[in-house]
Amino acid sequence: MRPLVSILIPAYNAEEWITYTVQSAVSQTWPRKEIIVVDDGSRDGTWGVVLRLASKQVAVVSTENQGAAAARNHAFALSQGDYIQWLDADDLLARDKIERQLGARNEVHSRRTLLSSSWAPFYYRTRRARFIHNSLCQDLSPVDWLLRKMGQNLHMQTGTWLTSRSLAEAAGPWDTRLVTDDDGEYFCRVLLASEGTHFVSDTGVFYRASPSSRVSYIGFSDKKKEAMFLSMKLHIGYLRSLEDSERVRRACLAYMQTWYDIFYPERQDLVRELNSIASRLQGHLEAPRLRSKYAWIRPIFGWWAAKWAQNALPQFKASCARYFDKAIFSLEHISQRVLQGR
Numbered sequence: 001m002r003p004l005v006s007i008l009i010p011a012y013n014a015e016e017w018i019t020y021t022v023q024s025a026v027s028q029t030w031p032r033k034e035i036i037v038v039d040d041g042s043r044d045g046t047w048g049v050v051l052r053l054a055s056k057q058v059a060v061v062s063t064e065n066q067g068a069a070a071a072r073n074h075a076f077a078l079s080q081g082d083y084i085q086w087l088d089a090d091d092l093l094a095r096d097k098i099e100r101q102l103g104a105r106n107e108v109h110s111r112r113t114l115l116s117s118s119w120a121p122f123y124y125r126t127r128r129a130r131f132i133h134n135s136l137c138q139d140l141s142p143v144d145w146l147l148r149k150m151g152q153n154l155h156m157q158t159g160t161w162l163t164s165r166s167l168a169e170a171a172g173p174w175d176t177r178l179v180t181d182d183d184g185e186y187f188c189r190v191l192l193a194s195e196g197t198h199f200v201s202d203t204g205v206f207y208r209a210s211p212s213s214r215v216s217y218i219g220f221s222d223k224k225k226e227a228m229f230l231s232m233k234l235h236i237g238y239l240r241s242l243e244d245s246e247r248v249r250r251a252c253l254a255y256m257q258t259w260y261d262i263f264y265p266e267r268q269d270l271v272r273e274l275n276s277i278a279s280r281l282q283g284h285l286e287a288p289r290l291r292s293k294y295a296w297i298r299p300i301f302g303w304w305a306a307k308w309a310q311n312a313l314p315q316f317k318a319s320c321a322r323y324f325d326k327a328i329f330s331l332e333h334i335s336q337r338v339l340q341g342r
Contacts, residue, residue: 005033005098005162006081010071012040014089015049017208022053024092024206025085030099034059037089038075041065046089069174069182076168084163086183091159092126092206100203101162107198111164114194117204119157123322124329126206138199142191143242150235151251153258158183159205167193180224181231188238209318218262219311225263229270232259236277253283261288265303 007025011018018037025035035058039047042065050060063074072086085098101115118137120129135148136156148154170193174186191197218224236252256274263270264287278285290298290306297306 002030002032003082003102004080005030005083005085005102006076006079007033007035007085007087007093007098008072008075008079009035009037009087009089010040010068010075011037011042011046011050011089012065012068012071013042013044013046015042015045017090018046018049019053020092021087021089022050022058024095025087026057027095028093028098029096030102033057033098034079034081036061036075036078038063038071040068040071067176067179069176069178069186073173073176076173082165084165084168085159086161086163087159087205090208090210091157092208093159094203094205097203097205098162101200104198104200110195111166112193112195114167114190114197115162115200116156116197117160117162117200118202119160119205119207121207121209123209123325125325125332128325129206131202131204136197136199137201139197140199141196142194143239143248145191145197146188146235146239146242147247147251150239150255153255155184156187157205157207158187159207161187161190163190175234177227178231179227180218181228185231185234188235192238192242209322220266220308222267225267225270228259228262229273232256232274233277249281249283252281253278253285257285260285261307264288 005028007028009018009021009025014021022035022037025033037050037053037058037060039050039060039062041063047062054060059078061074061078063071076084083098083102085093087093097117101117104115116136118131118133120126120131122129134154135152136145136154140148149156167190171186171189174182178185218228232255235255239248239252242248256278260271260274263274265271275285289295290310294306294310297309
């Protein structure tokens with residue numbers, strides 16, 4: 001019998017997107033699947049939408065708001081699948097994603113192999129999206145995967161993975177302390193429990209580039225900075241548990257340097273701790289530099305204002321691109337409805 005796949009979707013204030021996400025799960029060409037949506041105490045109309053989507057194949061559950069990690073843990077506890085497909089409530093699966101990955105099982109010899117794929121960022125129109133390919137898009141051992149992720153500042157989006165139940169159980173639950181980067185930390189543990197990754201090309205997940213309120217956006221939130229710092233310490237510990245070498249120390253230092261500006265200069269307590277970790281790794285961290293177009297702001301208005309401008313302008317540009325894409329998407333849908341009404 002073909003294995004059962006559980007597609008697990010945590011949802012919070014996802015009224016605008018959740019229908020498309022569930023439809024992408026239902027439309028998977030892999031026939032044996034269950035879909036579980038956990039509404040994490042949404043304050044908008046998400047629960048009403050998911051209730052209308054409920055069916056024999058789509059189970060919906062509502063819980064008090066406890067965060068994405070807790071919602072994922074709840075969904076996993078309800079699931080029965082031999083394989084787990086995690087899916088965020090605003091993302092979309094390519095129709096053949098699960099079938100292609102399970103079809104690749106013949107190329108590996110262990111259920112301890114973690115199946116990966118690529119991801120394609122988009123705003124509203126997936127036909128304009130292109131799958132990203134970087135040095136993680138290949139078969140890798142756990143230590144080599146983490147070295148590349150941390151040393152080169154790369155990542156795989158949550159939905160790219162297909163995880164056997166045995167791996168998910170070995171990794172343990174999602175860490176509810178992490179209000180950001182919970183997926184990065186979780187899949188580190190899945191990797192540690194695995195024998196390595198097997199990459200399946202030309203399919204994957206469409207990742208919706210959402211506004212700055214998304215979980216992965218840190219900004220100036222102290223709570224998210226503290227969670228990111230905890231995740232970074234855990235990452236470093238996980239990698240060093242696999243191998244403690246010069247190349248591992250270099251990757252850890254590069255990883256800390258990449259994210260250093262999130263904490264600098266306003267969280268001096270975390271800055272000191274990061275520098276202490278760097279010293280134990282036989283290295284040091286450089287003070288972050290502002291890009292030239294923002295550096296002039298610092299002597300006049302201070303570092304905080306310059307840092308705010310450096311973060312805000314890319315967000316503003318992305319918002320403009322997002323609204324334009326939404327307008328085109330809406331016009332296309334109106335045109336389709338008019339044509340269907342003829």
